[in-house]
Amino acid sequence: MSRTTITSVVVEPLTIPLLEPFTIATGSVNAARNVLITITLQDGSTGYGECAPLPPSTGQSQETALAAAQGCIDLLKGKDAAHWRQISHLVHSMYYAQSVVCAGIEMAVLDALTHSYGVPLYVFLGGASTNVTTDMSIPMVSPERAYELAAETAARGITCIKVKVGGDLREDVDRVEAIRNAAPNISLTLDANQGYTANEALLCLEALDNRDIRPLLLEQPVHKDDYEGLRYVTEHTTVPIAADESAANASSVARLLKMGAVNTVNIKLMKAGIVEALDIAALCRSMHVPLMIGAMIESRLAIAAAAHLAAGLGGFTFIDLDTPMLLAEDPFKGGYDQRAGTYDLSSVRSGLGIERR
Template identity: 45%
Template sequence: MGSIAFSLFSPKLYTKPRVDGGAQVTMMAYPAPSPAAAATKSNLGFKNLMESFTVDIHRAEGRQLNVPLIAPFTIATSRLEGVENVAVRVELNNGCVGWGEAPILPFVTAEDQITALKKAGEACEFLKKSQAMSLGDVLREIGQLLPGHDFASVRAGVEMAVIDAVATSIGTPLWRFFGGVSNTITTDITIPIVTPKEAGELASKYCREGFKTLKLKVGKDLNSDIEVLQAIRVAHPHCLFILDANEGYSSSEAIQVLEKLHEMNVTPILFEQPVHRDDWEGLGHVTQVAKSKFGVSVAADESCRSLADVKEIIKRQLADVVNIKLAKVGVLGALEIIDLAKASGLDLMIGGMVETRLAMGFAGHLAAGLGGFKFIDLDTPLLLSEDPVFEGYEVSGPTYKFTNARGHGSMAHRLTKERGLVSRLSE
């Protein structure tokens, strides 16, 4: 299994008869650990296992992950009709499987699906041919194969799959693996750019479902944005607002939106990425005015794509919050940024692109396990018209509860024709 060979976690083979009368299937079962063993493995955190756990990969592959959305998802810079991501599956020689996801969001992620599949395939081929090595070495090799922002989404997907397989090997849920601070998170939910009538209907729906915080996509048309905000205010008068402009405003337009909201007696709890990612001066100006005049925090999202970006944000006091997205910086990159942000007093937000429960579940485990995230934006699985993922976390309105299932507890499955759907994935 690795250099930390816990015999009590060693799998036993058993045979499961098929209900359709076909050939029997050999599966792996893990014995329940004793209380003492459970205490031992709960203390084996991610950083310790980086050098102490040996990873030996038997199979690895990337696959298309295509899922339609309930409705088109429109932001200031792009519009999606459905998810066209890449799932990554890694199987270790001990039989444990891990899953990851590389999300594709046009004009936000650098990769398209074709590129992501190609690069995931290259990384998987390398992993399959590599000798057993420490988890840290595996992740460092992945980082060299898929460097920088250009391949960050694919890098994140492969990292997720490897880490999930390792956590599964030692019988630990990811939220414990990353620190065990909590096993629950509460997310906001996003209203994309829609008409005021549609926004009001969505706000009413989310109010009934228990969502207290609505994240509103803005930035295409200032006057329309104000009308949408007014409609939501009527439909869900007690909700908390996050505004997300996705780089859509100039700094003067962003301040004008805050002034209009102030006249409506509305104060957002956060204003995310009000200006273009490279407009550092504008971002700093909006942050200063928003905080001093309106008491509103500003988050850097698209402007936060590397550790170097975060250092610049801290040095020049350009934002109050940084939005951590695994698809922007990878898992290891995210952990570096989180450590720096916490040490520097920046508030933390965790979000995603448009993802299934594979990537969203991993990010949720990370946020719950580490703790310290002031804003949680992990809602996009709720916007899918089909769910291509088995199991994972339990959902109750805005609350996600992570169980004690090993790893992130999710796996992709085949959407069969018997269910009236198109076949997209298989175990």
């Protein structure tokens, strides 16, 4: 038995209320209903992993994630965390329908391993930079509330706002315009969360253009399986179009890029896991396709893991890792130091740097 052998795996629910309900095109949530995985190695090193199911997006729930994670306990015990790619392959082959559990396990294994090695995860993954700067999301709220949220965001020193759209076109355009009026110097991206048809997406962009508003990006305008719709939107606008829900793994990303269906890809650990995320990033880099990193409704723990990955690899054009700022409480500390929208990882000494409060 080596010092990096997994000796203990603990699975428990992780439920954290939001400051206010968060509504997107596919539904509304009022709490992060996640799962926490804690892995301990032979030398005492501990690693944390978070599974963040969002039923409308992932088809998984806290209940299914708990059951699947508990089913992995005996599978993981006795495995050597140093063989983290083998462990990833094993859990993905057996629990392929539970992507958030696979992601949480990879996160916990790599956190524990890099604690044991005495290096921060971002250094282990390449150490390209020590910080990332996130946007702030505004959900599908009234234009009046969107105006208030945008003003608050600007006052915090955050420089980019991601606006949730994908509902009624007139309401969506009015919301975006209200945000622009409240924060005229802030960059804007849009996220339709599969809510539009291809024509509706183009109508939205045209209506915004008529109001002299040009977003930096439109994310996932159509249903995740509508690759032709994505391509149609991409071919008929100069606004960059990003795949999110459509980009679940490297093979789907390869197909999208071969088709010319999108020109930006959003990597989320909860969709792909860390190993697959590395493959997607390598694929996009090889084709000079801009990268984005995003999240589900995640705590500081999973957001820290995504920040470590983005900082470690470097080269991410868009960073959407704001969800800890939406939570009413924070059961973790560490992982990064925050100044406005910037997460600074330079104070992390090993692993993710996350501790439970």
